[in-house]
Amino acid sequence: MKLWTQFFIPTLKESPADAEIASHKLLVRAGLVRKLGGGLYTYLPLGQRVMQKITRICREEMDRAGGIELWMPHVHPAELWEQGPRWAAAREIMFRADSAGDGKRAGKDPEFVLGPTHEEVITPLVKAEITSYRDLPKNFYQIATKFRNEIRPRYGLMRAREFVMMDAYSFDTNDDNAVKSYFAMKAAYESFFRRLGITAIAVEADTGVMGGSFSHEFMVPAEVGDDDIIYCEESGYAANREKATSALVPADLADAAPAGAIEEFATPGVVTIAALEAAPYAVSADRQFKTLVYVGDGKPFLIVLRGSDELEEAKLGALGFTVVRPATAEEIEPVLGAKPGSLGAVRGTIRNADALAGVFADHAIRLIGNGVTGANKDGFHLRNVNVARDLAVTKFGDFRRVRPGEPCPKSGRPLQSRRGIEVGHIFKLGTKYSDKYGAVYTDDQKQSHPMVMGCYGIGISRTLQAIIEQSHDADGIIWPWHAAPFQVLICVLDPQLPEAMELATKLGNAAEQAGAEVLVDDRAERPGVKFKDADLIGLPLRLTIGGKGLKEGIVELKWRTRKDVEKLPVAEAAERIAAAVREGAGA
RNA sequence: CGGGGCGUAGCUUAGCCUGGUAGAGCGCCUGGUUUGGGACCAGGAGGUCGCAGGUUCGAAUCCUGCCGCCCCGACCA
Numbered sequence: 001m002k003l004w005t006q007f008f009i010p011t012l013k014e015s016p017a018d019a020e021i022a023s024h025k026l027l028v029r030a031g032l033v034r035k036l037g038g039g040l041y042t043y044l045p046l047g048q049r050v051m052q053k054i055t056r057i058c059r060e061e062m063d064r065a066g067g068i069e070l071w072m073p074h075v076h077p078a079e080l081w082e083q084g085p086r087w088a089a090a091r092e093i094m095f096r097a098d099s100a101g102d103g104k105r106a107g108k109d110p111e112f113v114l115g116p117t118h119e120e121v122i123t124p125l126v127k128a129e130i131t132s133y134r135d136l137p138k139n140f141y142q143i144a145t146k147f148r149n150e151i152r153p154r155y156g157l158m159r160a161r162e163f164v165m166m167d168a169y170s171f172d173t174n175d176d177n178a179v180k181s182y183f184a185m186k187a188a189y190e191s192f193f194r195r196l197g198i199t200a201i202a203v204e205a206d207t208g209v210m211g212g213s214f215s216h217e218f219m220v221p222a223e224v225g226d227d228d229i230i231y232c233e234e235s236g237y238a239a240n241r242e243k244a245t246s247a248l249v250p251a252d253l254a255d256a257a258p259a260g261a262i263e264e265f266a267t268p269g270v271v272t273i274a275a276l277e278a279a280p281y282a283v284s285a286d287r288q289f290k291t292l293v294y295v296g297d298g299k300p301f302l303i304v305l306r307g308s309d310e311l312e313e314a315k316l317g318a319l320g321f322t323v324v325r326p327a328t329a330e331e332i333e334p335v336l337g338a339k340p341g342s343l344g345a346v347r348g349t350i351r352n353a354d355a356l357a358g359v360f361a362d363h364a365i366r367l368i369g370n371g372v373t374g375a376n377k378d379g380f381h382l383r384n385v386n387v388a389r390d391l392a393v394t395k396f397g398d399f400r401r402v403r404p405g406e407p408c409p410k411s412g413r414p415l416q417s418r419r420g421i422e423v424g425h426i427f428k429l430g431t432k433y434s435d436k437y438g439a440v441y442t443d444d445q446k447q448s449h450p451m452v453m454g455c456y457g458i459g460i461s462r463t464l465q466a467i468i469e470q471s472h473d474a475d476g477i478i479w480p481w482h483a484a485p486f487q488v489l490i491c492v493l494d495p496q497l498p499e500a501m502e503l504a505t506k507l508g509n510a511a512e513q514a515g516a517e518v519l520v521d522d523r524a525e526r527p528g529v530k531f532k533d534a535d536l537i538g539l540p541l542r543l544t545i546g547g548k549g550l551k552e553g554i555v556e557l558k559w560r561t562r563k564d565v566e567k568l569p570v571a572e573a574a575e576r577i578a579a580a581v582r583e584g585a586g587a
Numbered sequence: 588c589g590g591g592g593c594g595u596a597g598c599u600u601a602g603c604c605u606g607g608u609a610g611a612g613c614g615c616c617u618g619g620u621u622u623g624g625g626a627c628c629a630g631g632a633g634g635u636c637g638c639a640g641g642u643u644c645g646a647a648u649c650c651u652g653c654c655g656c657c658c659c660g661a662c663c664a
Contacts, residue, residue, distance in 0.1 A: 010597095012598065012599095012613095012614090013598085013599090013613060013614085013625065014598060014599050014600095014612095015598095016598070016599085016611070017593085017598090017600090017656090018656065019656080019657095035656095037655085038655080038656065038657090053644075092662085093662075093663075117662090117664090119655095124659085143656085146664075148662095148663070148664090150663070151588075151662060151663090152658095152659095152660090153659075154658090159662095159663070159664090160664095163664070164662090164664090165664050167664085169645085217664095220662095226662095226663085231659090285618075295626080296593090310660090313661080340618055422663080422664065423664070424664070425664060457664050458664070459663090459664030460664085462664055463664085493622085494622085495625065495627080525622065525625090526621085526623090526624090526625080526626065527622070527623040528621055528622090528623075528625050529622040529624085529626095530623095530624085530625095531623080531624045531627050532623085532624065532625045533625085535624090535625095539632070544623080546622070546623060547622095547623095549623090556623095
């Protein structure tokens with residue numbers, strides 16, 4: 001039992017000016033966190049208790065799924081990363097961790113960095129320590145602080161520079177076993193979020209800089225989320241928009257027959273899809289080819305889409321480049337022969353085709369017959385362009401951004417879209433890191449193989465905020481039982497009355513014996529203040545002891561989720577509270 | 588990093604355009620009256636107006652630079 005006056009819960013009537021979304025405001029107003037700087041937060045005692053709740057449940061689920069907890073350093077030798085597969089891609093978000101020193105290293109690469117994640121640490125460790133199939137599989141995890149110099153920290157704990165994450169790494173002898181490990185983790189995640197009392201759905205996701213073969217994100221549906229989830233209720237298909245596909249292009253699509261030879265025509269001043277749609281050209285966007293130039297690891301390449309489609313940049317990851325960026329106008333002209341606005345991928349029109357790393361086309365362009373594209377000559381376009389006959393495509397792929405309303409790839413029903421907060425991510429990595437670091441084992445035939453890896457993350461601190469985002473009302477937080485910092489608040493309206501505090505102690509003990517953690521509001525505040533704060537901090541069960549009620553021999557029980565108040569005779573109160581606690585814990 | 592906005596007491600902010608004694612609400616301290624949904628009265632403490640330059644007789648206010656924070660975009664748990 002904790003007395004409010006001996007604890008520390010600095011609640012605020014007003015929201016801080018820098019908080020934008022409900023959960024961020026409530027985190028601060030309810031006295032869970034305070035900001036130190038952009039993306040840097042102190043967890044106050046109440047917030048820390050919630051962190052411990054989430055951490056404990058996470059640990060239990062990880063242990064149950066066969067995870068083995070360890071602890072890795074957060075200061076990493078930079079060399080370790082320089083040797084790894086993604087230094088170039090990751091260094092921008094990494095904090096350097098040199099001594100403050102004399103400034104002589106300024107401008108040079110750092111000696112140490114703060115760990116944004118730990119593949120680069122765990123893989124060499126496992127390489128050194130595990131060499132036999134007898135010691136596999138293994139799944140190591142830690143629950144620890146991560147450091148990422150986010151380009152734009154935002155929304156309180158939602159995107160912080162320093163945050164708490166559970167990260168796990170599985171090592172298996174072969175692909176089948178790695179898939180088993182992957183789905184064991186998926187199940188553990190589902191159990192974790194269910195126990196916390198929040199809805200998090202697993203969606204297919206892009207593997208991003210992590211690499212690997214497939215992955216799921218766990219999303220808490222919320223309007224303020226950073227990600228778009230594309231889903232179909234009928235088939236259960238759900239994917240991050242970055243990864244989502246649709247059945248827009250029929251599998252049995254037959255390419256349109258060419259209507260005639262390619263013709264060049266003048267289009268002075270026309271540099272946009274929209275301008276070609278307008279008179280006098282009147283070419284609808286879905287009959288235009290859009291040709292984009294990107295640079296992958298220093299070499300330009302083309303992406304061809306329908307004029308009506310948008311490129312989904314994340315899908316370029318499938319091309320295997322380490323760093324990809326849009327080309328600049330200066331880079332484009334020498335290669336293609338024209339400025340942006342007149343570009344195309346028609347065979348023979350590209351000035352320096354040898355300079356290209358490839359021409360990659362979205363499947364959907366096959367829906368175009370006799371289309372229009374740039375002539376690679378400023379102010380000219382080509383008509384009667386046909387995909388199979390005319391375009392110099394190296395490879396087809398899925399590069400376009402799916403839009404809601406397109407047919408679901410499983411059911412064919414229209415896809416829907418909603419926003420979500422990513423709270424967890426699981427990756428089947430394959431052998432990307434084990435190859436790089438030489439993490440191999442010897443099988444029972446004395447053969448050496450790379451270990452097949454998976455990696456898994458849960459944003460613990462982000463989950464804290466996601467719970468609030470998903471579970472609050474106009475008055476404050478509504479904690480799910482198992483995430484709540486305390487489960488029972490005993491509101492003593494007249495703490496100066498000895499009998500009131502005695503009863504609070506007695507009933508608090510009863511609640512504790514039933515398995516609850518109890519906070520007693522013993523402040524000498526007016527009732528209104530106490531009730532407002534009670535709603536704000538949102539403990540699931542509130543017990544009110546007032547001088548007035550005591551005279552009548554009653555106390556009051558109220559659930560944070562409900563409006564009604566249950567009046568209990570003092571004589572029955574202890575028993576009734578214990579029952580309510582058991583009910584809350586079981587719910 | 589590009590675009591936009593904001594820095595005034597612990598918090599929320601007015602004042603800035605049009606330069607002239609820095610104000611309010613909340614919170615805090617003292618006393619009193621109150622006491623079941625953020626009470627009231629009286630008194631009080633608390634500010635280098637983000638920092639550094641400049642203009643001016645005089646700068647929170649005008650100008651320049653820097654720093655910090657927030658929002659929109661690309662990245663992530």
